[in-house]
Amino acid sequence: MLNREMSEKFFKNKSKIKYSSYLSKNKHVIFLFHGVVPKHKFKIRNYIRKHIDVNRFKSIIRDLKFKGTAISMNEVTNIIQNKKVFPEFSYSITFDDGFENNLSLAAPILLESNIPFIIYVTTSFVEKQEMSWIDKIEYAVESTIYKKIKLPWDKKVYNINTIKNKKEILSSIRFFVKNSKDLDQNLVVIDIFKQLGIDKISKDKFLDSKISWRQISKYSNHDLISFGGHSHNHRILSHLSDDEIRFEISKCLDLLKSMGNINTYHFSYPEGLKNCYSKKVISILKKFEVKCCPTAISGLNSNNSDLFELKRISVV
Numbered sequence: 180m181l182n183r184e185m186s187e188k189f190f191k192n193k194s195k196i197k198y199s200s201y202l203s204k205n206k207h208v209i210f211l212f213h214g215v216v217p218k219h220k221f222k223i224r225n226y227i228r229k230h231i232d233v234n235r236f237k238s239i240i241r242d243l244k245f246k247g248t249a250i251s252m253n254e255v256t257n258i259i260q261n262k263k264v265f266p267e268f269s270y271s272i273t274f275d276d277g278f279e280n281n282l283s284l285a286a287p288i289l290l291e292s293n294i295p296f297i298i299y300v301t302t303s304f305v306e307k308q309e310m311s312w313i314d315k316i317e318y319a320v321e322s323t324i325y326k327k328i329k330l331p332w333d334k335k336v337y338n339i340n341t342i343k344n345k346k347e348i349l350s351s352i353r354f355f356v357k358n359s360k361d362l363d364q365n366l367v368v369i370d371i372f373k374q375l376g377i378d379k380i381s382k383d384k385f386l387d388s389k390i391s392w393r394q395i396s397k398y399s400n401h402d403l404i405s406f407g408g409h410s411h412n413h414r415i416l417s418h419l420s421d422d423e424i425r426f427e428i429s430k431c432l433d434l435l436k437s438m439g440n441i442n443t444y445h446f447s448y449p450e451g452l453k454n455c456y457s458k459k460v461i462s463i464l465k466k467f468e469v470k471c472c473p474t475a476i477s478g479l480n481s482n483n484s485d486l487f488e489l490k491r492i493s494v495v
């Protein structure tokens with residue numbers, strides 16, 4: 180189980196890191212972002228800093244631009260496929276999930292610096308302007324007036340009367356749900372909302388808005404902005420049957436094409452850790468002509484790396 184103090188210490192240390200220290204003469208670094216928000220204002224929501232403050236984003240990008248060479252994921256694919264050489268101190272910028280703040284807050288900073296980037300889009304989020312299951316649960320735990328919670332998978336009652344124990348319970352929920360193959364995430368949300376007396380969500384403009392089809396199509400031919408798939412429902416692909424994997428990939432790529440005018444060979448695995456994809460998942464991606472699919476496993480890449488095992492550095 181993720182220990183809150185450990186994880187907070189980790190985030191604190193990581194927020195002091197200069198991300199340019201990952202840049203390397205002969206290796207390629209792919210940075211993984213989710214979102215960028217104005218100054219942090221919640222006690223609970225975004226406590227793992229999936230979305231970083233815009234000023235911090237600005238200084239990270241300034242530092243990377245000064246010390247490194249940004250290349251697109253198209254160039255990464257081309258270099259690896261043709262065994263070319265990465266430019267020295269090269270890096271790429273990627274965003275997972277498809278948050279609107281990628282375009283409204285991050286894009287102006289990146290475009291001003293002439294830095295290419297890719298957004299991997301979860302298409303059902305775009306279709307329904309949907310929040311992920313864990314974003315909904317974070318919202319409920321932040322907003323509730325109730326002080327106790329029972330998790331659907333164990334019989335214990337937990338206190339949620341302090342910020343500390345609210346974060347602890349969220350970390351346990353995150354860990355348990357992500358590692359449970361047969362658990363329906365939507366049912367967990369329904370159960371927790373009922374217990375915590377939440378019947379509707381008042382969305383935050385920056386944390387909750389997803390990119391729209393209109394925006395995707397507007398940027399479909401942009402020199403510096405690319406889009407890739409990130410599944411239709413953000414389900415962990417290795418947990419699914421072959422038919423379900425095919426659906427998650429093809430529905431996502433079809434919608435990007437028909438609604439967003441995007442023909443892409445880029446994809447990224449939902450969650451992206453070692454146990455979240457498999458040989459089977461990769462072979463199905465290849466059938467749908469995907470050529471490049473980075474993971475969320477931490478590390479650097481070379482021109483010998485496998486395009487379906489690329490590592491990334493998460494920025495928090």
Ligand SMILES: [Zn+2]
Binds near residue numbers: 450
């Ligand atoms: Zn994701």
